Amino acid sequence: MVQAKLERRSFIFALLLVTVAFVFLLKPFFTPIFWACAIALIFHPVYRLLYNRYPRWPNVTALLTLLLCTVLVVIPVLLVASSFVNEVIALYQKVQSGEIDVGQQVDRVRNAFPGFEALLQRMGIDFDQLRERLLSGFMSAGSFIAKNALALGQNTLNFFVMLGLMIYLTFFLIRDGETLVQLLIRALPLGDEREQLLLAKFAEVTRATIKGNLVVAVTQGSLGGLIFWALGLPAPLLWGVMMTLLSLLPAIGAALIWLPAAVYLLAIGSMIKGTVLLVFGIAVISLVDNLLRPILVGRDTKLPDYIVLFSTVGGLMMFGISGFAIGPLLAALFIAFWEIFMREFINSSELKTL
Structure with missing residues (x-):
């Protein structure tokens, strides 16, 4: 009996060691x-x-x-x-x-x-x-x-x-x-029902985050690039791509580009261009973010807007450009794990045996 337990623990230790080594390899x-x-x-x-x-x-x-x-x-x-x-x-x-x-x-x-x-x-x-x-x-x-x-x-x-x-x-x-x-x-030794729930959450959040954020970002960047081109501003493709990248940040995003550009145009006396860009930015570009992001990202991930914002920014800081998808995914898995824990372990006999 003791020999079998020792062999089992040794095998688990070796399994974990090989798994960690393989993760570092990848x-x-x-x-x-x-x-x-x-x-x-x-x-x-x-x-x-x-x-x-x-x-x-x-x-x-x-x-x-x-x-x-x-x-x-x-x-x-x-x-x-x-x-x-x-x-x-x-x-x-x-x-x-x-x-x-x-x-x-x-x-x-x-x-x-x-x-x-x-x-x-x-x-x-x-x-x-x-x-x-x-x-x-x-x-x-x-x-x-x-x-x-x-x-x-x-x-x-x-x-x-x-x-x-x-x-x-x-x-x-x-x-x-x-x-x-x-x-x-x-x-995985987590229980089939829990594993299916977590993998389903992984798939759901990944689809919603990537599709939703990319649709919002590409839409805002395209609209921003088009208005820059229509107004005859230099490098519209450059600023359109910058707005696309910045649009991955909820709430602020593309305004970091079009708002200073509108202020600059007003400052140099291009009142019509500056006013058009300002109105277009507020009424069209920002509206895309306010309407589409909660529908495409927040609703499908079932995450509050502030969690989406902080997890996206944190993901971008930790993982680079891929972080806009990884951050909300980690946040959703964090919430899913705690929901399972509260539902199945708190005030249950299983918690006492941990």
Whole structure:
């Protein structure tokens, strides 16, 4: 009896050790693995639709699903990212060469709104110091983006290797996803009902967060880029992509771009353009966020808006761009675990045996 217990504990210890080692082995591939799982979840209904019609050809239906995903998602993202990088580098070079004088533009805003400087002085803030810090921050941000854009170009091989691994894994997850889920439920020692609930929550939140946030972000970025182009403002694609990225942050998002742009236009005397951009930003771009995000993200994830905001920001800080999906997912799993705990263990005999 003692020998059997020792062997069991030794095996569990070895199992945990090997599992941890394997997780560390896969750590460099965390991003492609996560996005392969997310894409497979999102496009799985398409695969089921095709598979129900052609059940004898699972490989073909999975390949067609992957091809659709590549055409609708991967290729457009690559094209926009390439154009974005080119415009960032071109803008930074213009600022560095003096063709665009950022300090002069800040002074024009200062002269147009003298009351703003007086307000800052009453708050104990020196405008000149603030101006220097803004210029320094702008140059640092521009330098960071430009250097990383160049680094991305130099690491093109690594990027495409990761992209290839993601697409390769996505094919198998689309085709064998249901089998792998059943295997995972069988392997995990949490109780089948709990595991099914947690995996269902994982799928639900992943779909809602990625689809919802991306729909909101792309819609806001596209509208912002279009209005910049319609008003004849420079680099509309660049600012449209920036608004798309910032729109991943609930509540504030795209306003970090269009609001300062509207203020600048008003400051330099372009009253019509500034007013149009301001009205369009408030009435159209912000309305998209206020209407679509609670419907597409908050409702499906069943998370309060403030939890979505904090988990999204925290996820972006911890995991980079993938954090907009990982953050709310962790928050939803956290709430799901505690709901299970309160329902099944509190004031129950199981809690006393823990």
